[in-house]
Amino acid sequence: MDRLIALVLLRLKLEVRALSRARERAIGLLLMAPGFLMFAAAGSFVVFFGVRGLMRAAPATLLPALSAAATGLGLFWVLSPLLTGVAFSEAHDVSRLLHFPIPPATLAVSSLLSNVAQPMTVAALPILLSLALALAGVGPRLPAAFAAALLGLLSVLAAAQVAGLLIHGLARRRRFRDLALFLGLGFGFVLSLGPVLLLSAGPSAMRALARAVLDTPLFALSPFAWGVRAAVHAARGEWLPFAANAGAAGLAVACAVAAATTLIHRIYRGEVDLGEAGVGPGATARMWLPGALGALVEKDLRMTWRDPALKATMLMGLVGPLLFLVFLSQARAHGTPSTGFLMLSALVGISAFGANAFSLERRGVALLLAFPVERWRILVGKNVGAMVLRLPSLLVLMAAGAFLVPVVLLPAAATIAVVTLLLAAAVDNFPSVLFPTTAPGPGRNPYTGAAAGSRGLAGALLGLVLMAVALLMSSPFVFLAWLPLLMERPWLWVVSLPLALAGAAAVYAMLVSGAGRVLQRREPEVLERILGEE
Amino acid sequence: MLWPMNSALPAPGDAIVVHDLTKLFRDKAAVDHVSFRVARGRFFGFLGPNGAGKSTTIKMLTGLLRPTAGAASIEGLDLRTRLLDIKRVIGVLPEELPLYERLSGEEYLHFAGRMYGLAREETRGRTTELLEFLSLADERSKLIVDYSHGMKKKIALAAALIHNPRVLFLDEPLNGIDPVSGRVVTDLLRRLAQKGVTLFFTSHVLDVVERLCDEVAVIDRGRIVAQGTLDEIRAQREVGRDATLEDVFLKLVAADVTREDLSWIG
Numbered sequence: 001m002d003r004l005i006a007l008v009l010l011r012l013k014l015e016v017r018a019l020s021r022a023r024e025r026a027i028g029l030l031l032m033a034p035g036f037l038m039f040a041a042a043g044s045f046v047v048f049f050g051v052r053g054l055m056r057a058a059p060a061t062l063l064p065a066l067s068a069a070a071t072g073l074g075l076f077w078v079l080s081p082l083l084t085g086v087a088f089s090e091a092h093d094v095s096r097l098l099h100f101p102i103p104p105a106t107l108a109v110s111s112l113l114s115n116v117a118q119p120m121t122v123a124a125l126p127i128l129l130s131l132a133l134a135l136a137g138v139g140p141r142l143p144a145a146f147a148a149a150l151l152g153l154l155s156v157l158a159a160a161q162v163a164g165l166l167i168h169g170l171a172r173r174r175r176f177r178d179l180a181l182f183l184g185l186g187f188g189f190v191l192s193l194g195p196v197l198l199l200s201a202g203p204s205a206m207r208a209l210a211r212a213v214l215d216t217p218l219f220a221l222s223p224f225a226w227g228v229r230a231a232v233h234a235a236r237g238e239w240l241p242f243a244a245n246a247g248a249a250g251l252a253v254a255c256a257v258a259a260a261t262t263l264i265h266r267i268y269r270g271e272v273d274l275g276e277a278g279v280g281p282g283a284t285a286r287m288w289l290p291g292a293l294g295a296l297v298e299k300d301l302r303m304t305w306r307d308p309a310l311k312a313t314m315l316m317g318l319v320g321p322l323l324f325l326v327f328l329s330q331a332r333a334h335g336t337p338s339t340g341f342l343m344l345s346a347l348v349g350i351s352a353f354g355a356n357a358f359s360l361e362r363r364g365v366a367l368l369l370a371f372p373v374e375r376w377r378i379l380v381g382k383n384v385g386a387m388v389l390r391l392p393s394l395l396v397l398m399a400a401g402a403f404l405v406p407v408v409l410l411p412a413a414a415t416i417a418v419v420t421l422l423l424a425a426a427v428d429n430f431p432s433v434l435f436p437t438t439a440p441g442p443g444r445n446p447y448t449g450a451a452a453g454s455r456g457l458a459g460a461l462l463g464l465v466l467m468a469v470a471l472l473m474s475s476p477f478v479f480l481a482w483l484p485l486l487m488e489r490p491w492l493w494v495v496s497l498p499l500a501l502a503g504a505a506a507v508y509a510m511l512v513s514g515a516g517r518v519l520q521r522r523e524p525e526v527l528e529r530i531l532g533e534e
Numbered sequence: 535m536l537w538p539m540n541s542a543l544p545a546p547g548d549a550i551v552v553h554d555l556t557k558l559f560r561d562k563a564a565v566d567h568v569s570f571r572v573a574r575g576r577f578f579g580f581l582g583p584n585g586a587g588k589s590t591t592i593k594m595l596t597g598l599l600r601p602t603a604g605a606a607s608i609e610g611l612d613l614r615t616r617l618l619d620i621k622r623v624i625g626v627l628p629e630e631l632p633l634y635e636r637l638s639g640e641e642y643l644h645f646a647g648r649m650y651g652l653a654r655e656e657t658r659g660r661t662t663e664l665l666e667f668l669s670l671a672d673e674r675s676k677l678i679v680d681y682s683h684g685m686k687k688k689i690a691l692a693a694a695l696i697h698n699p700r701v702l703f704l705d706e707p708l709n710g711i712d713p714v715s716g717r718v719v720t721d722l723l724r725r726l727a728q729k730g731v732t733l734f735f736t737s738h739v740l741d742v743v744e745r746l747c748d749e750v751a752v753i754d755r756g757r758i759v760a761q762g763t764l765d766e767i768r769a770q771r772e773v774g775r776d777a778t779l780e781d782v783f784l785k786l787v788a789a790d791v792t793r794e795d796l797s798w799i800g
Contacts, residue, residue, distance in 0.1 A: 174680055287654075290654075292648055295644070295648035295649060296649075298645075299637065299641075299645050302636065302641065303634060364634055366598055367634070370598075370621060370626055371621065371646075371649035372619070372622040520617075524597065525600065527598050528599060
């Protein structure tokens, strides 16, 4: 018991210390605190009145509806590290404790108990209380209903711990980690599209889905639902089903702890064969593109394709234009959406803003800037890389445009996209150089973003201003490409499109040369900031 | 005026000249008015306990950190005004290895060669030779993320050598390298010094420093506490001729290594 208490206290102490030592994390938590409060308040409100409404309107559906909701939320919580990239409750890194003579079961239980102090768990408590209140009212059955709901949460936390250990264990092999990250991000993205697709399918589809969910007996078998089902039975005074469901939920928690104990044994002590470390491409390496500029672009493209998070982000970027095209095709019923299509081209172009010239580099920026290459050339290389990564979006746009708008519009649309791409990338070099973002330290999660802080906020504000500047600078050239359409003189494109491209290229050259000079002047400061050595 | 004192001007035979170099982090001096010279073709050991300012000095000399005060030149090029030219003539093996882990070892060397302006065929030839030399040929297609620490160190060293640098900065180059590769690397470094390459070398393995370096400087709490050949330092500190570098080092940094036994052991 002493060791269990010591382990729980250790975890809490480490978390408090992490906040007190890292100003950014503390500020981040302060910024998140109102969000958690609002989440708890809104969740409690929705659950209380939702459950009360359901009890009045359709009492027979209460049990299946709550079972389905508890299962869905439980699964989302457990898979949160894969779906959202953030674990709602973190599995304690027990690998550092393995050399102490502590039984694995103690490690598993201590890690589970430590999760009670996690922000998401704390935020869930008022929601569970409001559920119990909605079900049992203020009366003698309230404590039993609340305890059962808490048991449901505990089973979610225990399952999340097992999932966390599994992911942690698999992550020891780079290939598994990459695959899990790519599939998780993709799956999360597909899930996030679900509501949009459902809404577009109309109310009848939603009704059919709701009916199917309520009719299936499957959710009654879900361990995530047993706690909530016990709470419903407790509120109704049905003590035998309450005991059965609460017992099953307790058993599920015990099984999850046992599974976590086994996993600690087998994964961390190397008793599970996870296979050989993956090998990379077998063919002889080539850098096909010429010169330092070509090598820079090619390096970025290869790294993006091989980095699961970057690849997933790039592929997800294709969906944005596709969704807009769906709306455009619907607008086609009311006429040819030529103006909308050209605006969409500008939108694809401006998406290059915010790419951040050094984001791909992370700590490798020290390496990049160690090479004796002119700084403007490095910026051009990074810009070209960012623009090439947006080419698939542009190609999707052009291919779909061939069916939606007159073909004569396509060169104008491509020109608008290229012009805005060029100038967005050029202007974006300035926040990259003036407000560089600290890269995660060695051994830290490389996918964590910028730390919150005053400089981050100033950088974000500057980013907004500069994005407006990029749009403003693009506007004369976009207008040139648009003019023939406005004047209904398509032959004018022969002159206006080359003019727009040449003008944008000239402005790009001026901007990138200026940013290159700033980078050269501020290079040590940029490095100090990115590497966190201030 | 670029150089504050005439004595700080680089002489024709100087590869590295450092004068009054200072780096403050907030108000704390990580490097405190450090001055030294390294002649061309010398194997120069830069020693000090953890946190003494070794890596900070290397970072300043390679342009990764801006000095708070002072001046330095590499191969006669002023650090403040000729940084890009300096980067053409130096190779750097940093202690932390910021490699592009999603490139294979071979791709990384191709990339480095191109960034140093080498021709395609030249890069390819040197890459093959370096991979063979450092026993990485069988792992050439593996992504660097899958390399062991020692392999990462070797590929970073290969990248630092690919353009035939005139000055090589090596921050703990033997850390994490197996004894066989360590021997290959030290032999290579010795040959480089013989061919006129200047080596600026930090290591905690003092017997290796003693074997390799012509000259050492010891930094402690940001200040140089001794500089010269081992014999010169022995004479300065009045230690016997048979004193090892470790003995001298411990005396210089005033480290008290005598401890009583732990009360509960035995």
